[in-house]
Amino acid sequence: MKAIAVEPGAGTPVIVDRPRPEPSPGDALVRTLRVGVDGTDHEVIAGHHGALPDGDDRLVLGHEAVGIVEDPNGTDLEEGEFVVPTVRRPPNGTNEYFKRGEPDMAPEGEYLERGIVGAHGFMAEYFTSPAEYLVRIPERLAPLGFLVEPISVSEKAIEHAVASRSAFDWEPESALVLGNGSLGLVTLAMLETVLDIDRTYCLGRRDRPHPTIDLIDDLGSTYVDSRETSVPEIPDVHEPVDLVYEATGHAKHAVETVDALAPNGVGAMLGVPCDQSFEIDGGRFHRELVLHNKALVGTVNSHRGHFEAAVDTLSQLPTWFTDEFVTGVYGLEEFETAFETGDEVVKTAVEFESI
Amino acid sequence: MKAIAVEPGAGTPVIVDRPRPEPSPGDALVRTLRVGVDGTDHEVIAGHHGALPDGDDRLVLGHEAVGIVEDPNGTDLEEGEFVVPTVRRPPNGTNEYFKRGEPDMAPEGEYLERGIVGAHGFMAEYFTSPAEYLVRIPERLAPLGFLVEPISVSEKAIEHAVASRSAFDWEPESALVLGNGSLGLVTLAMLETVLDIDRTYCLGRRDRPHPTIDLIDDLGSTYVDSRETSVPEIPDVHEPVDLVYEATGHAKHAVETVDALAPNGVGAMLGVPCDQSFEIDGGRFHRELVLHNKALVGTVNSHRGHFEAAVDTLSQLPTWFTDEFVTGVYGLEEFETAFETGDEVVKTAVEFESI
Numbered sequence: 245m246k247a248i249a250v251e252p253g254a255g256t257p258v259i260v261d262r263p264r265p266e267p268s269p270g271d272a273l274v275r276t277l278r279v280g281v282d283g284t285d286h287e288v289i290a291g292h293h294g295a296l297p298d299g300d301d302r303l304v305l306g307h308e309a310v311g312i313v314e315d316p317n318g319t320d321l322e323e324g325e326f327v328v329p330t331v332r333r334p335p336n337g338t339n340e341y342f343k344r345g346e347p348d349m350a351p352e353g354e355y356l357e358r359g360i361v362g363a364h365g366f367m368a369e370y371f372t373s374p375a376e377y378l379v380r381i382p383e384r385l386a387p388l389g390f391l392v393e394p395i396s397v398s399e400k401a402i403e404h405a406v407a408s409r410s411a412f413d414w415e416p417e418s419a420l421v422l423g424n425g426s427l428g429l430v431t432l433a434m435l436e437t438v439l440d441i442d443r444t445y446c447l448g449r450r451d452r453p454h455p456t457i458d459l460i461d462d463l464g465s466t467y468v469d470s471r472e473t474s475v476p477e478i479p480d481v482h483e484p485v486d487l488v489y490e491a492t493g494h495a496k497h498a499v500e501t502v503d504a505l506a507p508n509g510v511g512a513m514l515g516v517p518c519d520q521s522f523e524i525d526g527g528r529f530h531r532e533l534v535l536h537n538k539a540l541v542g543t544v545n546s547h548r549g550h551f552e553a554a555v556d557t558l559s560q561l562p563t564w565f566t567d568e569f570v571t572g573v574y575g576l577e578e579f580e581t582a583f584e585t586g587d588e589v590v591k592t593a594v595e596f597e598s599i
Numbered sequence: 600m601k602a603i604a605v606e607p608g609a610g611t612p613v614i615v616d617r618p619r620p621e622p623s624p625g626d627a628l629v630r631t632l633r634v635g636v637d638g639t640d641h642e643v644i645a646g647h648h649g650a651l652p653d654g655d656d657r658l659v660l661g662h663e664a665v666g667i668v669e670d671p672n673g674t675d676l677e678e679g680e681f682v683v684p685t686v687r688r689p690p691n692g693t694n695e696y697f698k699r700g701e702p703d704m705a706p707e708g709e710y711l712e713r714g715i716v717g718a719h720g721f722m723a724e725y726f727t728s729p730a731e732y733l734v735r736i737p738e739r740l741a742p743l744g745f746l747v748e749p750i751s752v753s754e755k756a757i758e759h760a761v762a763s764r765s766a767f768d769w770e771p772e773s774a775l776v777l778g779n780g781s782l783g784l785v786t787l788a789m790l791e792t793v794l795d796i797d798r799t800y801c802l803g804r805r806d807r808p809h810p811t812i813d814l815i816d817d818l819g820s821t822y823v824d825s826r827e828t829s830v831p832e833i834p835d836v837h838e839p840v841d842l843v844y845e846a847t848g849h850a851k852h853a854v855e856t857v858d859a860l861a862p863n864g865v866g867a868m869l870g871v872p873c874d875q876s877f878e879i880d881g882g883r884f885h886r887e888l889v890l891h892n893k894a895l896v897g898t899v900n901s902h903r904g905h906f907e908a909a910v911d912t913l914s915q916l917p918t919w920f921t922d923e924f925v926t927g928v929y930g931l932e933e934f935e936t937a938f939e940t941g942d943e944v945v946k947t948a949v950e951f952e953s954i
Contacts, residue, residue: 496881516890542894
């Protein structure tokens with residue numbers, strides 16, 4: 245079968261021929277429909293993040309997949325059901341995090357990530373997976389099923405942020421998304437249309453006209469150009485916000501988020517910056533956290549429950565949004581286009597089988 | 600009646616004569632028994648924190664009080680009941696935070712603090728208070744009732760920290776208290792004896808022998824001398840910890856806490872540092888938060904529910920601990936001694952009426 249693989253740091257993705265996988269007991273065999281491309285894929289391709297599977301010199305890419313069950317192989321799935329796979333797998337047998345259904349809370353070394361860390365991904369005509377890691381999705385949502393994984397990451401982030409505010413009465417009325425990449429934009433859509441936050445803002449550093457800024461406008465959100473208004477200036481220029489969702493990976497944003505928050509607010513951090521040293525007013529940062537009961541919550545990955553919530557969220561996103569948001573779905577014969585990052589690109593996917 | 604007041608920043612506390620207060624409707628009149636002294640009092644005395652009541656040039660000190668109801672004045676309290684007053688009061692009538700019983704979540708300008716910000720404290724022979732801000736305490740605990748307020752601050756901090764971890768299975772086995780002042784030590788006792796955390800550590804910068812280090816030893820905790828082991832070194836020298844409780848007000852500790860935490864851990868911040876600029880590796884700070892699902896939660900003050908929980912906690916603290924912890928209770932004739940900060944001092948109180 246055909247698969248899309250990369251030698252991290254030393255090339256661009258290429259089509260390789262690999263044997264069609266045989267499902268082990270407990271696994272189902274899935275025929276891949278579509279697989280999304282995101283920033284993590286580009287970091288893996290560049291060799292900045294991730295790890296090869298033991299003994300392999302290439303990694304099959306892809307962690308945002310949707311497929312159709314080809315062979316349930318005795319699991320409780322049925323042939324023809326549409327499914328989305330979760331990403332993390334236990335490295336050796338299992339461990340406490342996977343046993344309790346919280347692989348997203350496993351520390352380094354206690355997980356593999358398909359298509360990212362030490363395990364092949366889903367960009368292949370077929371993949372196998374333990375049935376417990378396959379989440380059902382209705383047929384009508386299957387063409388957008390590759391959005392379930394990124395949405396699940398935000399489901400977790402928002403769940404953890406809300407939990408941190410659960411000891412008191414907290415009803416967020418305003419939210420700021422840092423970053424107008426695909427994760428930031430789909431989260432903005434969740435905040436605006438599903439969670440019904442009154443006022444939202446989205447920070448980016450792009451000039452109008454730009455399709456991401458059109459999306460921000462169309463969602464009824466306010467675009468904040470970081471070259472004109474820095475994160476700490478947002479309370480003065482706009483308003484202090486109850487919730488910050490950080491998806492830039494810009495190291496200064498973790499500290500600056502505290503300045504953007506309203507009293508009792510929370511910042512959910514999702515970016516993964518490299519080392520970067522700079523000076524901060526640590527006294528002010530510390531004092532603002534304390535005197536205004538603010539919180540910062542770091543969050544990574546997601547578990548099966550978040551994928552299930554994401555399927556529900558996806559069903560509630562307006563069609564006009566997903567139509568504008570997905571700027572390209574490319575067949576295997578033009579799969580390279582899905583990895584291009586031109587100015588008109590928001591979200592792309594590779595299609596292995598037409599739906 | 601006699602009261603202990605100060606001209607913030609311009610003197611030491613003195614005894615002043617003030618009219619005995621008359622309870623308004625809804626207020627009870629309370630005869631003061633004991634009032635604790637803490638770091639906030641010293642900051643108020645030095646003029647670094649707090650504000651005078653409108654139109655006054657002196658502030659009556661004291662926010663850690665216990666008293667006995669002298670005149671219930673038609674409230675549901677009874678004469679002779681022992682009570683501890685909460686600290687925050689609404690500045691003008693009331694507001695949403697006080698209405699829902701969460702004055703601790705009110706932002707600046709939406710509260711006064713008795714003995715600290717814009718309202719006279721409890722270091723007087725009598726005080727009045729709305730009955731809703733008076734928390735009953737059993738007679739046998741009344742001699743230590745001045746510990747209820749500081750314990751309530753930690754009840755809130757721990758409640759908020761635990762809430763931030765409530766979206767997953769979290770059972771903290773290790774905790775680190777930053778600071779061996781009185782708030783740090785009483786919290787260490789809570790963590791060791793009431794919350795039953797397996798392994799605790801307490802950071803200070805004092806030489807042995809010292810009464811606070813004796814207390815740490817006697818609690819079965821491990822003393823960490825910050826001059827030998829910095830906060831980021833604690834995981835290597837001891838272990839990464841599930842919970843950090845910061846009570847130093849040292850600005851670097853908010854950032855360094857993230858290095859001391861185990862994956863999925865949380866740091867509760869309580870100190871109030873002044874502005875202080877320094878360089879950090881912000882990339883590492885940000886990345887550690889994200890990739891290991893860590894959180895920082897700032898927390899200040901406490902509400903009535905936390906005071907009620909604190910009464911329960913106080914009842915569970917071992918007698919040997921409170922005996923060693925309270926190093927002096929001084930009558931009005933020697934009240935100055937309660938404000939001394941010698942090397943043998945851990946926790947002191949002023950006694951207005953012997954129990």
